[in-house]
Amino acid sequence: MGLFKDLISIKDLTREEIDHVLVTADAMEPLAASGSDMLKGKILASLFFEPSTRTRLSFEAAMLKLGGSVISITEPRVSSVEKGENLADTIRVVENYADVIVLRHPLEGAARLAAEFSSVPIINAGSGAEEHPTQALLDLFTIFKNKGDIDGLNIALMGDLRYGRTVHSLAYALSNYAVNLYLVSPRLLRMRREIVEDISGKIKVEELEDVEEILPELDVLYVTRIQKERFPDLEEYEKVKGSYKVDLNLLSKAREDLILLHPLPRVGEIAPEVDSTRHAKYFQQTRFGLITRMAILALVLGAVD
Amino acid sequence: MGLFKDLISIKDLTREEIDHVLVTADAMEPLAASGSDMLKGKILASLFFEPSTRTRLSFEAAMLKLGGSVISITEPRVSSVEKGENLADTIRVVENYADVIVLRHPLEGAARLAAEFSSVPIINAGSGAEEHPTQALLDLFTIFKNKGDIDGLNIALMGDLRYGRTVHSLAYALSNYAVNLYLVSPRLLRMRREIVEDISGKIKVEELEDVEEILPELDVLYVTRIQKERFPDLEEYEKVKGSYKVDLNLLSKAREDLILLHPLPRVGEIAPEVDSTRHAKYFQQTRFGLITRMAILALVLGAVD
């Protein structure tokens, strides 16, 4: 067994453990091109009880690039779950078919429960509204690769900070580093109080509604989708949405080396004209997602230390 | 080619052939941990025209553990079948892509028909209400591994014996051995007359409604789900369901070495408190399912004798 058996919450990891994932990912990069036999004979079970094509493909590709293979449930409606089986039973069956389980589940705490019943490693690929630890790790890896270091950076998270699990996990992850964190959102979509309190004790956090105030200082701008459905009335939505859209005009006020990240899919938050600028790193982020997940799989399966 | 080309019905196998599968499975056990290249370059087509996540994953994992690979149809609604293609044509297409076909189909006789048209081996993964031969083989393997022998055992099948294809195939499989077979079910859900007649000629069979009468003698208790939908009126269902539930209280009357099996998923037939007892073997049964299917794949593909 490597560094940790399961990966359930970013809050379970120390800074040393996170750094170790980043360093391991860095060493994986050449294997993403060449392929490897590191996990030959091992099987990943990919259990998606909620659709997330991108995350699923990323994990499956990571496993395959390391020479392992994949079985998957992507159709919860037609699985035993429909026959009323509980998650604990599903896990105790699937652990007999696989060497590691990647779980995506709509309910808070599902991954933690799974890990309690499973003798093989459980990797949380998103559960409830709170946790998406591998996304946070790949976000950190992208920052690390572009900036060389995470300490000392000015980082803004912008958009829907209330409902997006990505930014929740990322905020906790960043609180391990000496960063200045700016939380930019409409009032209605501010980050939950308990998270802000948790991380404020560790790093400098500032909440604001308009990114322009701090844009010239930023090293990293992390954008998320603002979903119309979150607003009680459409008028309110129409009023705010413009201020959370990144285009060339906005970027003209940013530092030359600002990097722009987004968990994708995007739906209008970043104008296509931005794609060809030096700021745009959201597709590279996808590539780093593959590499980070290769590292995580290798670590939980004990193929690297 | 190994022992047999296709595996359609447990009734097609002699005791010698069944024993050979069990011995082969025993030899496969270490390969489930380490992986193997035995079926490298071979492709399994997994055709599930009826959902059965557990069985599908089990076969796919078995193929992958032996170094083979997998293509699959799990979405009959969006396949050529929807365009009106008949099964014979589907098989004559898929046999060109794969080295072995695992077929699950709602209609009786589908697997037999497929085998007539296919030049590659067909393995029946459940068809109609009658046949599920690989489940019967893995049930036998679990009994064999726990008891060392099948001859001489007292075995009860309990629950819905009328509609469950699992218990039909298992009853036929057991009739090759010198066992005492007890069929425990509500009157409405008794095993079909023709099956009881078939096997009564070969082994001692007793039908009863209450397991407690024979529980102290049992070596194996095989439990299946009783589905509410099978009862014309709910009152009838409520009356019987309690008697077919296994809990610690019931087990206190059983032998210490009684083993408890279930094809899973369970929905209340076995209380969770039972899971941690020495009787509970239903999750181990899943593991033995993987191993038995590795053996079956290796046999039909001629990779072992």
Place this chain on the structure above:
Amino acid sequence: MGLFKDLISIKDLTREEIDHVLVTADAMEPLAASGSDMLKGKILASLFFEPSTRTRLSFEAAMLKLGGSVISITEPRVSSVEKGENLADTIRVVENYADVIVLRHPLEGAARLAAEFSSVPIINAGSGAEEHPTQALLDLFTIFKNKGDIDGLNIALMGDLRYGRTVHSLAYALSNYAVNLYLVSPRLLRMRREIVEDISGKIKVEELEDVEEILPELDVLYVTRIQKERFPDLEEYEKVKGSYKVDLNLLSKAREDLILLHPLPRVGEIAPEVDSTRHAKYFQQTRFGLITRMAILALVLGAVD
């Protein structure tokens, strides 16, 4: 990189390039039986935004036979696409997970667009009503293998020539060879004017409504489905459908060495009694599809010259 980076339209290929695919496919045939490590470590992303089980399985099997592996989206409804992501973004994400992308899409031009955004090869597995280049190549390969040569043959395409993308791509492909092409269809389902004009400049083309006139001269009869839905009134449909059905009676007027092809699935256009005749090559065509796609994958990935 091999002969070409992407395969979008059969119209992009010269005769020399087509011939090169056929020769490469011929060399692949033994590998379909034995398997190979030619594409070990490489990943195919199979993106089907429109169901086509047969084509998907064929590509996936081709990749696996060459030692590569596969990730796939077969459920457009539950993918990011549902969240409103555009195709360009999807491609720029998936190219980071895979070494080659096979794309099936309901819209004309989708594959071309994908190729513009992708740094990894795009293979068009059907887009809109126009293009299905790999089907055309496997059709040519089947003719080539059965006849030894394509030049000089009398070839009829029969059935729905208006809506079937298969026959559109095939007509263009055949226009590179010295063939006599007969287009046999009901008036309502005649091939589109622009295609007939395009190919008439290069080869002899004749349109007719009844195959019997030219049947005795034919080397190849390529049959497609006539779908009831295409007819404004059912009476019209009932009138024509009989004339486009191939049975033993019709074939008694054909040459002994006529070969009969069909892209499958068929729904009544070819009577089952024909399957056992020497004319029937539509299941062999499926096998040659696997082999042709192995060649195409090896070519775009530069594993063969």
